[in-house]
Amino acid sequence: MTTNTSRRAFLQRASMLAMSGVAAPLAVNLAAMAEASAATASDYKAIVCVFLYGGNDYANTLVPYDAASYNAYYALRSTLAYQQSALSATVLNTAAPPVDVNGVAHHYALAPELAPLLPIFNAGKMGVLLNVGTLVQPTSKQQYLAKSVPLPSKLFSHNDQQSEWQSSMPEGATSGWGGRMGDLFESGNGNATFTCVNVSGNAVYLAGKEAVQYQVSTKGSVPFSAFQSPLFGSASCSNALRTLITQQHSNLMQSDYARVTQRAISANDVLTSALAGAPVINTAFPANNNLGDQLKMVARMISCASTLGAKRQVFFVSMGGFDTHDGLVKVHPGLLKSVADAMAAFYQSTVELGVANQVTAFTASDFGRTLSGNNDGSDHGWGSMHFMLGGAVKGGRYYGKAPVVASEGPDDVGQGRLLPTTSIEQYAATLGSWLGVSNTDLLAMLPNLANYNASARNLGFV
Amino acid sequence: MTPTPTAAAAARFLAQASMGANRAEIAKVQSLGYAGWIDAQLAAPRSGTRWDWLVAKGYNALTNRNSENGFDACAWRKLISAPDTLRQRVTLALSEICVVAIDGLVGGGWRSFSAAAYLDLLEDYAFGNYRALLGAISTSAPMGQYLTFRGNVKQNPTTGALPDENYARELMQLFSIGLIQLNLDGTPKLNNGVPKETYGLSDITGLARVFTGWDFDMAGLDANTPDFLRRPMAQVAKRHETGASTFLGSTVPAGLSGADALKAALDIIYAHPNVAPFISRQLIQKLVTSNPSPAYVARVAAVFNSDSRGVKGNLAAVVRALLLDPEARSDSLNVPGAGKLREPMLRFIGWARAYNASSATDAWAIGNTSDASSRLGQSPLRSPSVFNFYRPGYVPPNSAVSKAGLQAPEFQLTNETSVVGYVNYMQRAVSKGVGDVLPDYSSLLPLAANGQALVDEINVVLAAGQLSSASVGLIRGAIDTMSAKTDAALHNRIFAALTLVMAAPEYLVQL
Numbered sequence: 001m002t003t004n005t006s007r008r009a010f011l012q013r014a015s016m017l018a019m020s021g022v023a024a025p026l027a028v029n030l031a032a033m034a035e036a037s038a039a040t041a042s043d044y045k046a047i048v049c050v051f052l053y054g055g056n057d058y059a060n061t062l063v064p065y066d067a068a069s070y071n072a073y074y075a076l077r078s079t080l081a082y083q084q085s086a087l088s089a090t091v092l093n094t095a096a097p098p099v100d101v102n103g104v105a106h107h108y109a110l111a112p113e114l115a116p117l118l119p120i121f122n123a124g125k126m127g128v129l130l131n132v133g134t135l136v137q138p139t140s141k142q143q144y145l146a147k148s149v150p151l152p153s154k155l156f157s158h159n160d161q162q163s164e165w166q167s168s169m170p171e172g173a174t175s176g177w178g179g180r181m182g183d184l185f186e187s188g189n190g191n192a193t194f195t196c197v198n199v200s201g202n203a204v205y206l207a208g209k210e211a212v213q214y215q216v217s218t219k220g221s222v223p224f225s226a227f228q229s230p231l232f233g234s235a236s237c238s239n240a241l242r243t244l245i246t247q248q249h250s251n252l253m254q255s256d257y258a259r260v261t262q263r264a265i266s267a268n269d270v271l272t273s274a275l276a277g278a279p280v281i282n283t284a285f286p287a288n289n290n291l292g293d294q295l296k297m298v299a300r301m302i303s304c305a306s307t308l309g310a311k312r313q314v315f316f317v318s319m320g321g322f323d324t325h326d327g328l329v330k331v332h333p334g335l336l337k338s339v340a341d342a343m344a345a346f347y348q349s350t351v352e353l354g355v356a357n358q359v360t361a362f363t364a365s366d367f368g369r370t371l372s373g374n375n376d377g378s379d380h381g382w383g384s385m386h387f388m389l390g391g392a393v394k395g396g397r398y399y400g401k402a403p404v405v406a407s408e409g410p411d412d413v414g415q416g417r418l419l420p421t422t423s424i425e426q427y428a429a430t431l432g433s434w435l436g437v438s439n440t441d442l443l444a445m446l447p448n449l450a451n452y453n454a455s456a457r458n459l460g461f462v
Numbered sequence: 463m464t465p466t467p468t469a470a471a472a473a474r475f476l477a478q479a480s481m482g483a484n485r486a487e488i489a490k491v492q493s494l495g496y497a498g499w500i501d502a503q504l505a506a507p508r509s510g511t512r513w514d515w516l517v518a519k520g521y522n523a524l525t526n527r528n529s530e531n532g533f534d535a536c537a538w539r540k541l542i543s544a545p546d547t548l549r550q551r552v553t554l555a556l557s558e559i560c561v562v563a564i565d566g567l568v569g570g571g572w573r574s575f576s577a578a579a580y581l582d583l584l585e586d587y588a589f590g591n592y593r594a595l596l597g598a599i600s601t602s603a604p605m606g607q608y609l610t611f612r613g614n615v616k617q618n619p620t621t622g623a624l625p626d627e628n629y630a631r632e633l634m635q636l637f638s639i640g641l642i643q644l645n646l647d648g649t650p651k652l653n654n655g656v657p658k659e660t661y662g663l664s665d666i667t668g669l670a671r672v673f674t675g676w677d678f679d680m681a682g683l684d685a686n687t688p689d690f691l692r693r694p695m696a697q698v699a700k701r702h703e704t705g706a707s708t709f710l711g712s713t714v715p716a717g718l719s720g721a722d723a724l725k726a727a728l729d730i731i732y733a734h735p736n737v738a739p740f741i742s743r744q745l746i747q748k749l750v751t752s753n754p755s756p757a758y759v760a761r762v763a764a765v766f767n768s769d770s771r772g773v774k775g776n777l778a779a780v781v782r783a784l785l786l787d788p789e790a791r792s793d794s795l796n797v798p799g800a801g802k803l804r805e806p807m808l809r810f811i812g813w814a815r816a817y818n819a820s821s822a823t824d825a826w827a828i829g830n831t832s833d834a835s836s837r838l839g840q841s842p843l844r845s846p847s848v849f850n851f852y853r854p855g856y857v858p859p860n861s862a863v864s865k866a867g868l869q870a871p872e873f874q875l876t877n878e879t880s881v882v883g884y885v886n887y888m889q890r891a892v893s894k895g896v897g898d899v900l901p902d903y904s905s906l907l908p909l910a911a912n913g914q915a916l917v918d919e920i921n922v923v924l925a926a927g928q929l930s931s932a933s934v935g936l937i938r939g940a941i942d943t944m945s946a947k948t949d950a951a952l953h954n955r956i957f958a959a960l961t962l963v964m965a966a967p968e969y970l971v972q973l
Contacts (some may be wrong), residue, residue, distance in 0.1 A: 053847070054847070075622075076622060078621055079621065079623065153659070154641050154659065155663070156631070156663060156666070157631075157635060157641060158847070158849065159849050159853060160641070171853060171855060172855050172857060174857050174859045174860075174864050175859060179859070198877070201834075201846075201874075201875075201877070202858075202873075202874055202875075202876075202877055204859065207859030207860060208859075208860070209860075210860065211860075212859070212860045213859070213877075214878060215877035215878045215879050215880075216878065216879065217834070217835040217879045219835065221878065221879070222835045222836075222878075222879050222882040222883055222886070223882065224882055224885060224886065225885075225886045225889055226885070226889065226961070231889070231958055231961060231962075232893065232944070232954040232955075232957050232958045232961075233944070233954060234940060234943060234944050234954075234958060236939070236940040236943040236944075237940040237941070237943075237944070237958045237961075237962065239940070240936050240937055240939070240940035240962060241885075241961070241962055241965055243936060244933060244936060244937070244962060244965060244966045244967075245881075245885070245965050245966065245967065249967055249968065250796075250798055251797075251798055251800065251801060251967075251968075251971055251973070252798050252799050252861075252862040252863045252866055252868065253752075253801055253802075253803055253862075253863060253870055253873075253967075253971040254967035254968060254970070254971045255862050255967075256858055256861040256862050256863055256870070256873065257803065257873075257876060257881070257967045257970055257971065258967050259861075260876055260877060260878060260881050261881045261882075263878055264878035264879075264881055264882050267878060268878075268882075320846055320847065323628075323847075325609075325610040325626050325627070325628040326610035326613075326626065326628070327568075327569075327610075370624075372622050372623065372624060373621075373623050374614070374615075374623055374624055374625060374626040374627070375613070375614065375615045375618075375623055375626065376613075377610065377626060379624075379626065379627040379628070380627065380631070407622065413663075414663075415624065
């Protein structure tokens with residue numbers, strides 16, 4: 001199965017490109033084919049999407065710290081705000097503070113609970129992306145208000161904006177940009193199954209046009225009990241089970257179910273033996289931290305990437321609970337602590353494994369939230385602040401434009417719901433470029449990227 | 463005169479209309495006919511509430527205040543043993559449309575009671591009126607907790623704080639009208655090829671003003687008993703926004719009391735033409751098929767809009783219509799895109815009901831079955847968010863279903879971990895039971911020595927006869943290699959046959 005799957009994926013892609021000749025000029029197909037073979041890289045790289053489900057509250061994650069911004073922040077959410085004195089230990093010092101639309105420089109502090117990330121920022125291995133979100137094209141507030149440019153559909157809706165972040169389409173999308181990158185790379189991997197790996201639940205992010213996400217638990221793949229010992233003492237029954245659950249059917253759902261089962265069986269055999277031979281990871285991951293458990297599994301899989309023949313991998317992990325309409329002050333700090341503990345340990349584990357420069361982790365979420373609070377929480381917003389971590393990240397600095405801290409200011413569409421100044425497709429393109437995706441392929445997999453000037457497509461953080 | 467359904471046809475009907483078939487229920491369907499069986503179920507007395515069972519078992523002792531003790535048990539008990547099986551099935555479906563999950567029932571202690579109160583409330587309205595259901599959940603303490611409008615206050619001009627928008631948004635998006643304007647048949651209304659959205663941000667901020675001022679009704683109570691959680695919430699007038707609230711092109715006038723403003727707002731939402739197709743299609747998906755034809759949706763939605771007496775939202779009439787519809791009753795065995803994946807809870811409950819599983823000590827110690835790697839990957843009232851375990855429009859990527867342009871909601875729970883975890887769990891469950899919940903295989907034991915008879919019987923009751931003769935032959939062949947000499951050996955044959963049938967894709971997809 002190992003090499004066959006990869007070869008089949010490559011041939012399938014080749015034949016699909018050939019068949020698509022009616023719609024696309026031959027030159028494009030040839031270029032794409034050249035890229036597909038170029039994607040057969042000899043080195044190893046991986047990106048890891050850390051998705052914060054529910055819509056992370058940006059203002060209590062990256063807190064405005066300069067006096068004017070802090071005062072505006074405090075005025076708009078006095079019941080939710082950190083005291084400025086509580087932030088002094090986690091101020092992000094940088095030579096070139098980001099400026100807003102008026103040219104005014106901004107300073108920020110990490111929420112105190114994000115302190116474990118501070119040394120990584122200070123070491124230049126973590127960057128901060130300001131006001132990034134779903135967009136179809138560069139959009140001014142005037143254009144938003146006049147509805148004179150296309151906007152992402154179903155703004156402020158959880159499921160649809162999760163999908164927009166992961167796929168550039170609302171719910172119902174059948175492929176995401178992580179998976180579409182996987183399409184390019186799976187033929188270069190020894191076993192295509194391990195190209196797009198999800199340690200969380202199913203997510204459209206990792207579905208490609210051809211690449212299929214592989215789901216693994218935090219403890220590794222799960223074997224069928226009946227294949228480890230005979231089913232109620234009967235080897236014949238175990239054999240019958242294997243046939244029954246993997247054979248194909250004319251009913252589509254039955255077939256699809258059997259395909260998932262077949263993949264589970266094949267992958268378990270390969271992965272179990274690869275993990276058994278993998279180096280022990282000594283980095284301490286936080287206890288009682290499911291995101292940490294997921295990221296540890298990612299680190300373990302990375303540690304045996306060479307055994308699996310993996311050259312390029314896209315991972316997805318997630319954590320829920322960020323929909324803090326209520327009890328924000330009570331709940332949000334603990335969520336951030338879990339994220340910081342897990343991501344800091346993950347970064348440390350990549351250092352330990354000697355692959356820090358080859359692994360880039362980044363955060364994502366449904367949307368940001370309002371800056372002005374309701375009584376004890378915040379509501380659905382749009383643009384937000386995100387982090388990129390890894391040895392290859394040009395960190396210790398900010399990317400993107402600092403939003404003016406205001407409600408009904410130049411950068412928000414009311415209550416501090418930020419109108420993004422950087423698109424998730426620029427975020428995705430930057431990560432894709434680093435993995436080795438060509439500009440042509442980026443334009444093909446990110447439907448709105450062409451609406452940005454070529455010079456603006458790569459944010460340069462990695 | 464309708465001919466008597468075969469046992470397999472009756473079992474297929476029961477897979478849609480009940481918590482699972484067994485020989486007794488199959489016989490009832492055969493004697494009453496489909497419509498007669500439904501009418502008998504609609505008229506059947508309600509089984510006792512989860513709340514009363516929790517109290518009877520002493521879970522209202524103060525030591526349980528900050529725990530979930532008893533909840534899983536009270537939920538499983540009803541799912542597995544309540545005789546009003548159609549009401550249980552509709553209640554389960556409603557709990558996956560108007561979603562609440564126990565982990566979000568915070569701020570009052572007694573989470574088990576809050577969760578039980580919510581399921582009991584859904585059950586109150588399972589054969590009732592959808593508008594009345596919306597009214598009841600919109601003042602229920604568990605919903606106030608879960609979607610955070612309990613304690614919600616009007617705009618504060620000093621701090622600038624605005625009302626929490628959470629419930630306003632999800633009430634419209636998930637419980638009533640959805641995001642896209644729909645035709646009666648559930649298809650989107652298009653404007654130059656683009657679906658038309660039902661509302662925008664200003665509609666949310668407008669409606670959010672209505673959901674202010676509600677809080678627990680603690681009159682004469684304290685928090686040392688859970689009783690406030692099953693009382694409708696009460697209004698705190700000073701926290702309620704008395705200014706006008708405009709949304710969906712209508713206005714709730716200024717000066718209304720909290721209760722009157724809520725009633726006016728729900729009337730505005732309920733008048734939207736989306737409600738009938740939006741809710742009808744989801745009920746069809748949860749009971750019958752993932753991909754109903756537009757004509758089927760339109761027929762059911764028409765009943766939703768107007769029952770035989772012209773009333774909108776009669777759920778009993780809607781359920782009757784969707785189960786008796788020709789599309790539900792016609793044989794779909796050979797239609798490639800047909801069916802729905804049985805959700806993991808229903809597979810487990812179906813097994814338990816088929817073999818009259820019971821809890822000798824009345825403990826129902828099945829517990830939380832959410833872990834996908836070792837259990838069902840799904841558990842009652844434990845959805846990860848208000849978006850349910852799976853979305854009604856979920857399309858599994860890179861699938862045959864996707865290529866055919868179809869939806870398969872339950873596949874959102876299907877992955878390399880859960881497909882294995884489920885089979886391993888059922889292998890243990892059929893042989894050892896779960897906790898103190900044990901099956902009664904007296905109906906199978908007399909057949910166990912005869913592989914063909916054993917597998918045929920399981921195929922009819924659990925799989926509605928959907929396993930092909932080739933699959934039955936494969937299983938029978940394997941069973942026939944097993945000893946039939948002792949009672950223990952006969953039981954092993956039963957365990958193996960059950961595990962194999964319940965692992966088969968031909969069983970897993972309800973046709």
